[in-house]
Amino acid sequence: MESFFTRFKNVLVLVAVLLAQTIGLAIQVRRPVVKGEPDGVKVTLLRTSVVAVVTPFEKFFHGIGYNVRYGWSNYIDLRDTRQQNRNLKDEIARLRLEQAQMAEDALEGQRLQTLLDFQRNYVTSTVAAQVIGSSGTDQSRVVYIDKGAANGLKVDQAVITPDGIVGKIRETYPHTSQVLLINDQGSGAGVLLEKTRIRAIVRGSQGGRIVITNLTPDNRIKPGEKVLTSGGDQVYPRGLNVGVIESIEPDLEHQPYTLIQVKPTTNLFQLEEVLVITGTQGTLPAVARKDLAQGAATAKEIAKARAADDAEEAEAEAKAQSAAQIVAEKLPSLQDEKTPDDASKTTPESPAGVVPRPxxxxxxxxxxxxxTPPASSLTPGAEHSVMTYPPQQTQHPATKAEPQPESNDSSPDSGDAAPVKRPAPIKKALPQTPRQDQNQVQGQTVPAQTRPAVPKSAAPEPETPSNTQGPDR
Amino acid sequence: MPSLSYTSRRELEEHSFSPAVTLLVPVAAILVQVLLAKLYWRLAMLDLPLIVTIFFSVSRRSPAVGTVTGAAIGLIQDALTGRPVGVNGMAKSVIGYIAASIGIKVDVDSLLTRILMNFGFSLLNSLILFLINRRMLGTPGAHPAYAQELLRAVANTVVSIPIFLLLDTTKRVA
Incomplete structure (x- = not known):
């Protein structure tokens, strides 16, 4: 027997060690879940001992890095501080305006929630903490923060950043806490899709991503939709940012569910400072109420200022109009008596506007x-006739103008019988060559070769006396 | 005059370490691992405690001691995670045992052997962890990520060479 143990000592040690750890694992896995106690007494003792040894070193090295980094940025590298200050002031002003715009709606929502006896938790107190360490492996996504039970932290309290949720406290030690990140495989949170208002559960995945796996395909869910906490898990208050839907694809292992990948709004891989939510209450905190009241007051001030501006503008317009009228009365020569008539004439009846006369x-x-006479007046097989032209509208300097009948003043192609006054100095205004005149149609010059050549012999007999008065070319 | 004879490679090249080295090196490896992972999250891919386990196991050339060393380092590593304690302990126990067994028969001081050994043990560690997660803990969504595990093995191998050279200076001939 002794030789057996001596001979198989190594194997027996291995088997014994593996067996002990297997039993330990089984006990841990089978242990009933107790709120506030994630591990048994012995495991907690082991974890506490190891954390107590490792944490002082983590704090030491974190302190060195923190002091170097912030010492540089706070005391030496201050080049853009003034510009940043200006930008921040601008941003504060902008945010005040936004707050004022939303304050009325928020107050109304508050009143409605009170009427409906709607239960909601508001964050009342937080503890700021710095991340000092991690688990050291990518198979367990936990971080350690420099605040613990001595600072009032408890298990299952939510950990957030201004960007969104980070995770929850898994275990507390006197001056340190272990935070289980939301992208750990053992993590989860109740969420709400912002637009579609669909409730779901996000979980961590093996690769450090967060996914929703409990939803069936729904066409309303699109990538880019924001995911917020629903408050249903009793850990994260309602309305905190979780992430944005990145992709939606069928979950091949769990049909007919979909695999929705969510991109977290917080950078979970590079955490420096976090906030632990230590207190919530059903009513709006006093500070928030004060902010809302201030926002509402600002909104009223803005509305008053706008109303005053509008009144001033209206008054200024009225004054300007009256001044113009006084000037117009004192200077009657500026008034054109024909203007109203001309305006009424030129007002187009059709939406296409006025067709310009040639x-x-x-x-x-x-x-x-x-x-050119209308086609209806042409006779097939008629004799060639001499081409005649309409009378000359203005006097050519080389020729003497003959007296023209009154009816010739109307434009030939206008079809309008109303007399139109011709501007007298048109000759001076349009010093065109005869060739240009040929190619001009309604103010547009057309290449000569594109126009139809009408031989004199093909010209029809003139019907109107006006066509017989022009000079022959 | 008594005759000096060596019956095995183990008796020829068995090394020992001072208690300070035995205690501080694993703790330092875990501490550096934690700090590196916080410094840059991709460095969490490395497994410095595994490298230390392999080094002590092959140097001492005792499978029982290798098993206990691996179990102790793995349990400390587990204590810092949020997972059940014993996952890494079991994986490193097996690796400690095998590494020590190999160390008896193979010259583990050559560079090529060290490269192959670290690469292989890194893959074996990933395989054991996957099996524990999948079969014993029933973790949902546990899939073998081949490319990532290969990359992890390569990274561990690259890092292990200078660490082995550094730790060689702490050896004492037994």
């Missing part, structure tokens, strides 16, 4: 608008 032609020819 400028009077200096040298009418066969291409002048209105010279």
């Amino acid at each position: 400028l009077p032609t200096l040298h009418p020819d066969r291409f002048t608008p209105g010279t």
Whole structure:
């Protein structure tokens, strides 16, 4: 027997060690969950001993790094401090405006919640802590903070940053606490999707991500939707940021559920300072109430200032109008008597606006608008006739103008019988060559080769006397 | 004159360490591991306690001592995590035992042997942890991440070479 133990000493030691640890694991796993006591007495004793040995070194090295880093940034590297101060002041002003805009709604929501007897927890007190260490392995995502039971921290209290939730306290020691991060495999939180108001549970995954695995496919859920705490887990107060939906895909192992990956709003891999929520209450805290009241007062002030501005503007406009009227009365020459009539004439009846009339032609020819008779007046097989042109509207310096009948003043293509006054100095205003006149149609120059060449022989017989008055070319 | 004879490699090259080294080196390895992981989260991929376990096991060349050394280092490592105590303890117990057994038969002072040994034990550690998580603890969503574990093995191997050279200076011939 003695030789057996001597011979198999190594194997027996291995088996004994493995067996003892296996039994220990089984006891830990099978142990009923007790609120506030995540581990048994013996395991807690082991953890406390190890933490007590390791933590002083962690604090020491963290203190060195902290002092070097913040000593540099607080006392030496102050180059952009003034600019940062200005930016922060601007931001405060902007946030005050935002707060004022939201204060009324918040107060109304408060009143409605009170009417409905709606239960809600508000954060009343927090303890700021610094992260001093980690578990040292990527298979367990926990961090250690420099505040413990002596600072009023308890197991299952929520740990947050201004960006969102971080995790919860798993275990407390006198001056240190272990925080279980939300992306640990054993972690979870009740959440609410912001837009769709769907409730779900986020869990940590093996790779350090947070996922939702208890939802079936839903077309309303889209990537980019914010995920907030629902408050249903009794750990995290309602409405805190958790993350943003990153991707949605079918969970192949758990059909028909979907695997929704959530990108946390807090950088869980680079935590420096956190807040531990140590107190909540059903009513709004006094500080928040004061802020809301201040916001509401600011909103009223802004509304008053806007109303005063509007009144001043209206008064100034009225004054300006009256001054203009006085000036207009004192200076009657500025008033154009024809203006109202002209305005009424030029007011378009159709939404397309006024069709511009063609400028009077200096040298009418066969291409002048209105010279071509309508197709209905043409006779097939008619004899070639001499092309005639409309009368010259303005006097050419080289030719003497003959007296024109009154009816020729109307534009040939306008179709409007109303007389239109021609501007007298049009010749001076449009010193165009004859070739340019040929190509001008309603103010637009068209290349000569694109226009249809109408031979004189093909020109129809003139029907109106106006076409017989023009000079032949 | 008594004749001096060596019956095995173990008797030829068995080393011992001072109690201070035996106690402080594993604690220092765990402490540095914790600080490195806090400094940059990707450094949590390293497993300095595993490297120390392998070194002490192959140097002492006693499987029983290797088992106990691995168990102790693993349990301390577990105590700092949020997981049940014993996961790393079991994995490192097995590795300590195997490393010491190999150390009896193979020249573990050569560079190539050390590289192969650390690479292989790192993969074995990942495999044992995966099996414990999947089979014994029933952790949901535990999948083998082959690429990551290979990368972890390479990183541990690279880091282990200078650490072994450093720890070689603490050896005492038994």
